[in-house]
Amino acid sequence: MNHVGSAFDDAFYSHPDKDLRQVLGLPVTDPWSRTYCGNGALAACRATLWHAMDQAAADLEAEFGDPSVANWKRVPADDEIQHSAVGVTTVPAIDWINRPTFQQVVQIPAVDHYKCYKAVGTSGFTRRPATLVDQFGTTFSIVVKPDALCNAVDKNGEGIGDPTAHLECYVITQASSKLRQPAAISNQFGTATSLVMGPRRLCVPSQRDGVPSALNLDHYLCHREARPTPRFLRRAVTLADDYESKTTLVLRPDSLCAPVNEDGGGIKDPTTHLQCYRIRQVGGQTRFAPRSATTTNLFGSGSLAVRAPRTLCVPSTKTLP
Incomplete structure:
Protein backbone atom coordinates (compact mmCIF):
# COMPACT_ATOMS: atom_id res chain seq x y z
CA MET A 1 0.00 0.00 0.00
CA ASN A 2 1.14 3.50 -0.74
CA HIS A 3 -0.72 6.08 1.33
CA VAL A 4 0.42 9.40 2.75
CA GLY A 5 -2.43 9.82 5.26
CA SER A 6 -1.56 9.82 8.95
CA ALA A 7 -3.66 6.69 9.50
CA PHE A 8 -0.94 4.80 7.61
CA ASP A 9 2.00 6.00 9.70
CA ASP A 10 4.82 3.45 9.53
CA ALA A 11 2.75 1.34 7.07
CA PHE A 12 0.94 -0.56 9.85
CA TYR A 13 -2.10 -1.21 7.64
CA SER A 14 0.09 -2.68 4.89
CA HIS A 15 1.48 -5.45 7.13
CA PRO A 16 -1.56 -7.77 6.98
CA ASP A 17 -1.95 -6.94 3.28
CA LYS A 18 1.58 -8.21 2.58
CA ASP A 19 1.03 -11.29 4.76
CA LEU A 20 -2.16 -12.23 2.89
CA ARG A 21 -0.44 -11.77 -0.47
CA GLN A 22 2.29 -14.14 0.69
CA VAL A 23 -0.33 -16.74 1.68
CA LEU A 24 -1.86 -16.43 -1.80
CA GLY A 25 1.53 -16.85 -3.44
CA LEU A 26 1.49 -13.39 -5.00
CA PRO A 27 4.73 -11.50 -5.58
CA VAL A 28 5.74 -9.10 -2.79
CA THR A 29 8.69 -6.80 -2.26
CA ASP A 30 10.89 -7.69 0.72
CA PRO A 31 8.75 -10.65 1.92
CA TRP A 32 8.38 -11.41 5.61
CA SER A 33 10.67 -14.07 7.05
CA ARG A 34 7.54 -16.08 7.88
CA THR A 35 3.88 -16.02 6.92
CA TYR A 36 1.54 -15.43 9.85
CA CYS A 37 -2.02 -16.09 8.69
CA GLY A 38 -2.62 -19.82 9.09
CA ASN A 39 1.17 -20.26 9.39
CA GLY A 40 1.26 -19.93 5.62
CA ALA A 41 -1.40 -22.58 4.88
CA LEU A 42 -4.16 -21.11 2.70
CA ALA A 43 -6.93 -23.35 4.10
CA ALA A 44 -5.96 -22.59 7.70
CA CYS A 45 -5.73 -18.87 6.95
CA ARG A 46 -9.17 -18.92 5.32
CA ALA A 47 -10.65 -20.74 8.34
CA THR A 48 -9.07 -18.24 10.74
CA LEU A 49 -10.47 -15.26 8.84
CA TRP A 50 -13.97 -16.76 8.68
CA HIS A 51 -13.82 -17.52 12.41
CA ALA A 52 -12.91 -13.88 13.09
CA MET A 53 -15.83 -12.71 10.93
CA ASP A 54 -18.23 -15.09 12.70
CA GLN A 55 -17.06 -13.84 16.08
CA ALA A 56 -17.45 -10.21 15.02
CA ALA A 57 -21.00 -10.94 13.84
CA ALA A 58 -21.82 -12.67 17.13
CA ASP A 59 -20.46 -9.70 19.08
CA LEU A 60 -22.57 -7.27 17.05
CA GLU A 61 -25.68 -9.41 17.47
CA ALA A 62 -25.13 -9.36 21.24
CA GLU A 63 -24.41 -5.62 21.27
CA PHE A 64 -27.53 -4.64 19.32
CA GLY A 65 -29.70 -7.45 20.69
CA ASP A 66 -30.91 -8.34 17.21
CA PRO A 67 -29.84 -11.05 14.72
CA SER A 68 -30.79 -8.87 11.73
CA VAL A 69 -27.80 -7.18 10.11
CA ALA A 70 -30.12 -4.42 8.90
CA ASN A 71 -30.53 -3.27 12.51
CA TRP A 72 -26.81 -3.04 13.29
CA LYS A 73 -26.70 0.70 12.79
CA ARG A 74 -24.05 3.07 14.03
CA VAL A 75 -24.69 6.76 14.60
CA PRO A 76 -22.21 9.54 15.44
CA ALA A 77 -23.43 9.50 19.05
CA ASP A 78 -21.99 5.97 19.44
CA ASP A 79 -18.43 7.28 19.15
CA GLU A 80 -16.48 7.34 22.39
CA ILE A 81 -15.12 10.78 21.44
CA GLN A 82 -17.98 13.22 20.99
CA HIS A 83 -17.75 16.29 18.76
CA SER A 84 -18.87 19.74 19.83
CA ALA A 85 -18.05 23.17 18.44
CA VAL A 86 -16.38 25.65 20.78
CA GLY A 87 -16.10 29.40 20.51
CA VAL A 88 -15.39 30.42 16.95
CA THR A 89 -18.11 28.81 14.88
CA THR A 90 -20.60 25.98 14.73
CA VAL A 91 -20.59 23.01 12.41
CA PRO A 92 -22.87 20.00 11.90
CA ALA A 93 -22.23 16.94 14.06
CA ILE A 94 -19.51 14.71 12.57
CA ASP A 95 -18.20 11.21 13.12
CA TRP A 96 -14.87 10.91 14.88
CA ILE A 97 -11.95 11.54 12.54
CA ASN A 98 -8.23 11.32 13.08
CA ARG A 99 -7.12 14.94 12.76
CA PRO A 100 -9.84 17.58 12.39
CA THR A 101 -8.73 21.17 11.90
CA PHE A 102 -10.49 22.13 15.12
CA GLN A 103 -8.85 19.79 17.62
CA GLN A 104 -10.92 17.39 19.69
CA VAL A 105 -10.87 17.50 23.48
CA VAL A 106 -12.23 15.08 26.04
CA GLN A 107 -15.10 16.60 28.01
CA ILE A 108 -15.77 14.93 31.34
CA PRO A 109 -19.32 15.64 32.56
CA ALA A 110 -19.69 17.10 36.04
CA VAL A 111 -22.19 14.35 36.84
CA ASP A 112 -21.24 10.67 36.74
Whole structure:
Protein backbone atom coordinates (compact mmCIF):
# COMPACT_ATOMS: atom_id res chain seq x y z
CA MET A 1 0.00 0.00 0.00
CA ASN A 2 1.14 3.50 -0.74
CA HIS A 3 -0.72 6.08 1.33
CA VAL A 4 0.42 9.40 2.75
CA GLY A 5 -2.43 9.82 5.26
CA SER A 6 -1.56 9.82 8.95
CA ALA A 7 -3.66 6.69 9.50
CA PHE A 8 -0.94 4.80 7.61
CA ASP A 9 2.00 6.00 9.70
CA ASP A 10 4.82 3.45 9.53
CA ALA A 11 2.75 1.34 7.07
CA PHE A 12 0.94 -0.56 9.85
CA TYR A 13 -2.10 -1.21 7.64
CA SER A 14 0.09 -2.68 4.89
CA HIS A 15 1.48 -5.45 7.13
CA PRO A 16 -1.56 -7.77 6.98
CA ASP A 17 -1.95 -6.94 3.28
CA LYS A 18 1.58 -8.21 2.58
CA ASP A 19 1.03 -11.29 4.76
CA LEU A 20 -2.16 -12.23 2.89
CA ARG A 21 -0.44 -11.77 -0.47
CA GLN A 22 2.29 -14.14 0.69
CA VAL A 23 -0.33 -16.74 1.68
CA LEU A 24 -1.86 -16.43 -1.80
CA GLY A 25 1.53 -16.85 -3.44
CA LEU A 26 1.49 -13.39 -5.00
CA PRO A 27 4.73 -11.50 -5.58
CA VAL A 28 5.74 -9.10 -2.79
CA THR A 29 8.69 -6.80 -2.26
CA ASP A 30 10.89 -7.69 0.72
CA PRO A 31 8.75 -10.65 1.92
CA TRP A 32 8.38 -11.41 5.61
CA SER A 33 10.67 -14.07 7.05
CA ARG A 34 7.54 -16.08 7.88
CA THR A 35 3.88 -16.02 6.92
CA TYR A 36 1.54 -15.43 9.85
CA CYS A 37 -2.02 -16.09 8.69
CA GLY A 38 -2.62 -19.82 9.09
CA ASN A 39 1.17 -20.26 9.39
CA GLY A 40 1.26 -19.93 5.62
CA ALA A 41 -1.40 -22.58 4.88
CA LEU A 42 -4.16 -21.11 2.70
CA ALA A 43 -6.93 -23.35 4.10
CA ALA A 44 -5.96 -22.59 7.70
CA CYS A 45 -5.73 -18.87 6.95
CA ARG A 46 -9.17 -18.92 5.32
CA ALA A 47 -10.65 -20.74 8.34
CA THR A 48 -9.07 -18.24 10.74
CA LEU A 49 -10.47 -15.26 8.84
CA TRP A 50 -13.97 -16.76 8.68
CA HIS A 51 -13.82 -17.52 12.41
CA ALA A 52 -12.91 -13.88 13.09
CA MET A 53 -15.83 -12.71 10.93
CA ASP A 54 -18.23 -15.09 12.70
CA GLN A 55 -17.06 -13.84 16.08
CA ALA A 56 -17.45 -10.21 15.02
CA ALA A 57 -21.00 -10.94 13.84
CA ALA A 58 -21.82 -12.67 17.13
CA ASP A 59 -20.46 -9.70 19.08
CA LEU A 60 -22.57 -7.27 17.05
CA GLU A 61 -25.68 -9.41 17.47
CA ALA A 62 -25.13 -9.36 21.24
CA GLU A 63 -24.41 -5.62 21.27
CA PHE A 64 -27.53 -4.64 19.32
CA GLY A 65 -29.70 -7.45 20.69
CA ASP A 66 -30.91 -8.34 17.21
CA PRO A 67 -29.84 -11.05 14.72
CA SER A 68 -30.79 -8.87 11.73
CA VAL A 69 -27.80 -7.18 10.11
CA ALA A 70 -30.12 -4.42 8.90
CA ASN A 71 -30.53 -3.27 12.51
CA TRP A 72 -26.81 -3.04 13.29
CA LYS A 73 -26.70 0.70 12.79
CA ARG A 74 -24.05 3.07 14.03
CA VAL A 75 -24.69 6.76 14.60
CA PRO A 76 -22.21 9.54 15.44
CA ALA A 77 -23.43 9.50 19.05
CA ASP A 78 -21.99 5.97 19.44
CA ASP A 79 -18.43 7.28 19.15
CA GLU A 80 -16.48 7.34 22.39
CA ILE A 81 -15.12 10.78 21.44
CA GLN A 82 -17.98 13.22 20.99
CA HIS A 83 -17.75 16.29 18.76
CA SER A 84 -18.87 19.74 19.83
CA ALA A 85 -18.05 23.17 18.44
CA VAL A 86 -16.38 25.65 20.78
CA GLY A 87 -16.10 29.40 20.51
CA VAL A 88 -15.39 30.42 16.95
CA THR A 89 -18.11 28.81 14.88
CA THR A 90 -20.60 25.98 14.73
CA VAL A 91 -20.59 23.01 12.41
CA PRO A 92 -22.87 20.00 11.90
CA ALA A 93 -22.23 16.94 14.06
CA ILE A 94 -19.51 14.71 12.57
CA ASP A 95 -18.20 11.21 13.12
CA TRP A 96 -14.87 10.91 14.88
CA ILE A 97 -11.95 11.54 12.54
CA ASN A 98 -8.23 11.32 13.08
CA ARG A 99 -7.12 14.94 12.76
CA PRO A 100 -9.84 17.58 12.39
CA THR A 101 -8.73 21.17 11.90
CA PHE A 102 -10.49 22.13 15.12
CA GLN A 103 -8.85 19.79 17.62
CA GLN A 104 -10.92 17.39 19.69
CA VAL A 105 -10.87 17.50 23.48
CA VAL A 106 -12.23 15.08 26.04
CA GLN A 107 -15.10 16.60 28.01
CA ILE A 108 -15.77 14.93 31.34
CA PRO A 109 -19.32 15.64 32.56
CA ALA A 110 -19.69 17.10 36.04
CA VAL A 111 -22.19 14.35 36.84
CA ASP A 112 -21.24 10.67 36.74
CA HIS A 113 -23.17 7.85 35.13
CA TYR A 114 -25.13 5.87 37.73
CA LYS A 115 -26.12 2.22 37.87
CA CYS A 116 -29.25 1.83 39.96
CA TYR A 117 -30.20 -1.32 41.84
CA LYS A 118 -33.62 -2.25 43.13
CA ALA A 119 -33.53 -1.78 46.91
CA VAL A 120 -35.91 -2.33 49.80
CA GLY A 121 -35.68 -0.37 53.04
CA THR A 122 -35.22 -2.57 56.08
CA SER A 123 -34.96 0.11 58.79
CA GLY A 124 -34.50 3.79 59.51
CA PHE A 125 -36.98 5.54 57.20
CA THR A 126 -40.39 7.05 57.89
CA ARG A 127 -42.56 8.64 55.22
CA ARG A 128 -42.62 12.44 55.11
CA PRO A 129 -43.94 15.34 53.01
CA ALA A 130 -41.75 17.26 50.56
CA THR A 131 -42.21 20.26 48.30
CA LEU A 132 -40.43 19.60 45.01
CA VAL A 133 -39.84 22.31 42.39
CA ASP A 134 -38.23 21.45 39.06
CA GLN A 135 -38.43 22.85 35.52
CA PHE A 136 -41.71 21.02 34.94
CA GLY A 137 -43.54 22.55 37.90
CA THR A 138 -44.16 22.26 41.64
CA THR A 139 -45.11 18.96 43.27
CA PHE A 140 -46.42 18.54 46.82
CA SER A 141 -45.46 14.95 47.53
CA ILE A 142 -45.22 12.29 50.16
CA VAL A 143 -41.88 10.47 50.17
CA VAL A 144 -43.08 6.93 50.78
CA LYS A 145 -40.20 4.45 50.90
CA PRO A 146 -36.72 3.67 49.53
CA ASP A 147 -36.83 2.04 46.12
CA ALA A 148 -33.32 2.07 44.58
CA LEU A 149 -29.65 2.59 45.36
CA CYS A 150 -27.48 4.10 42.61
CA ASN A 151 -23.69 3.77 42.42
CA ALA A 152 -21.42 5.88 40.24
CA VAL A 153 -20.43 3.60 37.36
CA ASP A 154 -17.65 3.43 34.80
CA LYS A 155 -19.26 2.98 31.38
CA ASN A 156 -16.97 1.57 28.69
CA GLY A 157 -13.83 2.72 30.48
CA GLU A 158 -14.85 6.40 30.67
CA GLY A 159 -14.01 6.63 34.38
CA ILE A 160 -15.79 7.85 37.51
CA GLY A 161 -15.56 11.37 38.88
CA ASP A 162 -16.64 10.68 42.47
CA PRO A 163 -17.09 7.04 43.55
CA THR A 164 -18.12 8.12 47.07
CA ALA A 165 -21.32 9.93 46.00
CA HIS A 166 -24.43 7.77 45.63
CA LEU A 167 -28.10 8.40 44.99
CA GLU A 168 -30.85 6.81 47.05
CA CYS A 169 -34.19 6.93 45.27
CA TYR A 170 -37.60 6.95 46.94
CA VAL A 171 -41.11 6.25 45.70
CA ILE A 172 -43.27 9.36 45.96
CA THR A 173 -46.99 10.00 45.75
CA GLN A 174 -48.69 13.24 44.78
CA ALA A 175 -51.95 14.57 43.46
CA SER A 176 -52.76 13.30 39.98
CA SER A 177 -50.37 14.86 37.47
CA LYS A 178 -51.51 16.01 34.04
CA LEU A 179 -47.97 16.63 32.82
CA ARG A 180 -47.50 15.60 29.18
CA GLN A 181 -44.47 17.61 28.05
CA PRO A 182 -42.50 16.78 24.89
CA ALA A 183 -38.76 17.23 25.40
CA ALA A 184 -35.70 16.66 23.22
CA ILE A 185 -33.22 14.73 25.37
CA SER A 186 -29.55 14.50 24.35
CA ASN A 187 -26.70 12.39 25.73
CA GLN A 188 -23.99 9.97 24.57
CA PHE A 189 -26.63 7.71 23.04
CA GLY A 190 -27.96 10.46 20.76
CA THR A 191 -30.95 12.79 20.74
CA ALA A 192 -34.59 11.74 20.89
CA THR A 193 -37.87 13.46 21.66
CA SER A 194 -39.87 11.84 24.45
CA LEU A 195 -43.08 12.59 26.28
CA VAL A 196 -42.23 13.52 29.88
CA MET A 197 -45.03 12.69 32.31
CA GLY A 198 -45.70 12.81 36.04
CA PRO A 199 -42.94 12.25 38.64
CA ARG A 200 -42.61 8.92 40.41
CA ARG A 201 -39.26 8.92 42.27
CA LEU A 202 -37.10 11.34 44.21
CA CYS A 203 -33.34 10.62 44.18
CA VAL A 204 -31.28 12.09 47.02
CA PRO A 205 -27.45 12.39 47.31
CA SER A 206 -26.32 9.82 49.85
CA GLN A 207 -23.31 8.34 51.57
CA ARG A 208 -23.07 4.57 51.58
CA ASP A 209 -21.66 2.16 54.15
CA GLY A 210 -20.07 4.92 56.22
CA VAL A 211 -17.77 6.24 53.47
CA PRO A 212 -17.61 10.07 53.73
CA SER A 213 -18.53 12.08 50.64
CA ALA A 214 -18.79 15.75 49.72
CA LEU A 215 -22.08 14.84 47.97
CA ASN A 216 -21.62 17.54 45.36
CA LEU A 217 -24.79 16.44 43.61
CA ASP A 218 -28.26 17.75 43.00
CA HIS A 219 -31.44 16.08 44.10
CA TYR A 220 -33.35 14.65 41.12
CA LEU A 221 -37.06 14.25 40.47
CA CYS A 222 -37.57 11.35 38.07
CA HIS A 223 -40.46 11.59 35.61
CA ARG A 224 -41.97 8.78 33.60
CA GLU A 225 -40.91 8.87 29.97
CA ALA A 226 -42.78 7.50 26.95
CA ARG A 227 -42.75 7.27 23.16
CA PRO A 228 -39.13 8.21 22.33
CA THR A 229 -38.68 9.27 18.70
CA PRO A 230 -36.66 7.96 16.95
CA ARG A 231 -36.98 4.53 18.51
CA PHE A 232 -34.07 3.69 20.80
CA LEU A 233 -31.81 0.93 19.48
CA ARG A 234 -30.68 -1.33 22.30
CA ARG A 235 -26.92 -1.68 22.68
CA ALA A 236 -24.34 -3.42 24.84
CA VAL A 237 -22.06 -1.52 27.22
CA THR A 238 -19.61 -2.51 29.93
CA LEU A 239 -20.57 -1.20 33.37
CA ALA A 240 -18.16 -1.37 36.30
CA ASP A 241 -19.02 -0.07 39.77
CA ASP A 242 -17.86 -1.17 43.21
CA TYR A 243 -20.49 -3.93 43.25
CA GLU A 244 -19.76 -5.65 39.93
CA SER A 245 -18.43 -5.37 36.38
CA LYS A 246 -20.80 -6.68 33.70
CA THR A 247 -21.51 -6.51 29.99
CA THR A 248 -25.00 -5.07 29.95
CA LEU A 249 -27.74 -4.49 27.41
CA VAL A 250 -29.27 -1.02 27.48
CA LEU A 251 -32.87 -1.73 26.53
CA ARG A 252 -35.01 1.42 26.45
CA PRO A 253 -35.52 4.84 28.06
CA ASP A 254 -37.42 4.63 31.34
CA SER A 255 -37.40 8.05 32.99
CA LEU A 256 -35.97 11.56 32.89
CA CYS A 257 -34.59 12.81 36.19
CA ALA A 258 -34.54 16.60 36.46
CA PRO A 259 -32.58 18.55 39.09
CA VAL A 260 -35.07 19.56 41.77
CA ASN A 261 -35.30 22.12 44.54
CA GLU A 262 -36.42 20.05 47.51
CA ASP A 263 -37.95 22.05 50.36
CA GLY A 264 -36.00 25.18 49.38
CA GLY A 265 -32.60 23.48 49.24
CA GLY A 266 -31.73 24.96 45.84
CA ILE A 267 -30.25 23.49 42.65
CA LYS A 268 -26.53 23.36 41.84
CA ASP A 269 -26.69 22.64 38.10
CA PRO A 270 -30.05 23.27 36.41
CA THR A 271 -28.87 22.06 32.98
CA THR A 272 -27.62 18.53 33.70
CA HIS A 273 -30.29 15.85 33.92
CA LEU A 274 -30.12 12.07 34.19
CA GLN A 275 -31.88 9.97 31.59
CA CYS A 276 -32.37 6.48 32.97
CA TYR A 277 -32.59 3.37 30.79
CA ARG A 278 -33.80 -0.11 31.63
CA ILE A 279 -30.92 -2.59 31.54
CA ARG A 280 -30.33 -6.34 31.51
CA GLN A 281 -27.03 -8.14 31.87
CA VAL A 282 -25.83 -10.16 28.88
CA GLY A 283 -26.25 -13.90 29.41
CA GLY A 284 -23.47 -16.20 30.55
CA GLN A 285 -22.34 -13.99 33.45
CA THR A 286 -22.68 -14.53 37.19
CA ARG A 287 -25.94 -13.14 38.51
CA PHE A 288 -25.86 -10.23 40.95
CA ALA A 289 -25.58 -11.38 44.56
CA PRO A 290 -28.04 -9.44 46.78
CA ARG A 291 -26.42 -7.59 49.65
CA SER A 292 -27.15 -5.12 52.42
CA ALA A 293 -26.13 -1.46 52.57
CA THR A 294 -26.42 1.44 54.97
CA THR A 295 -27.07 4.96 53.73
CA THR A 296 -26.98 8.45 55.18
CA ASN A 297 -28.64 11.49 53.60
CA LEU A 298 -30.85 14.44 54.53
CA PHE A 299 -33.55 11.96 55.63
CA GLY A 300 -31.19 10.37 58.16
CA SER A 301 -29.57 6.93 58.25
CA GLY A 302 -31.14 3.68 57.16
CA SER A 303 -30.53 0.15 55.97
CA LEU A 304 -31.30 -1.36 52.57
CA ALA A 305 -31.53 -4.80 51.03
CA VAL A 306 -29.99 -4.27 47.58
CA ARG A 307 -31.29 -6.55 44.85
CA ALA A 308 -30.96 -6.79 41.06
CA PRO A 309 -29.67 -3.99 38.77
CA ARG A 310 -32.50 -2.04 37.17
CA THR A 311 -31.39 1.11 35.31
CA LEU A 312 -28.42 2.99 33.89
CA CYS A 313 -28.70 6.76 34.34
CA VAL A 314 -26.76 8.86 31.83
CA PRO A 315 -25.89 12.59 32.15
CA SER A 316 -28.16 14.40 29.69
CA THR A 317 -29.51 17.75 28.61
CA LYS A 318 -33.05 18.57 27.56
CA THR A 319 -34.66 21.14 25.30
CA LEU A 320 -38.34 22.05 25.48
CA PRO A 321 -40.23 23.07 22.32
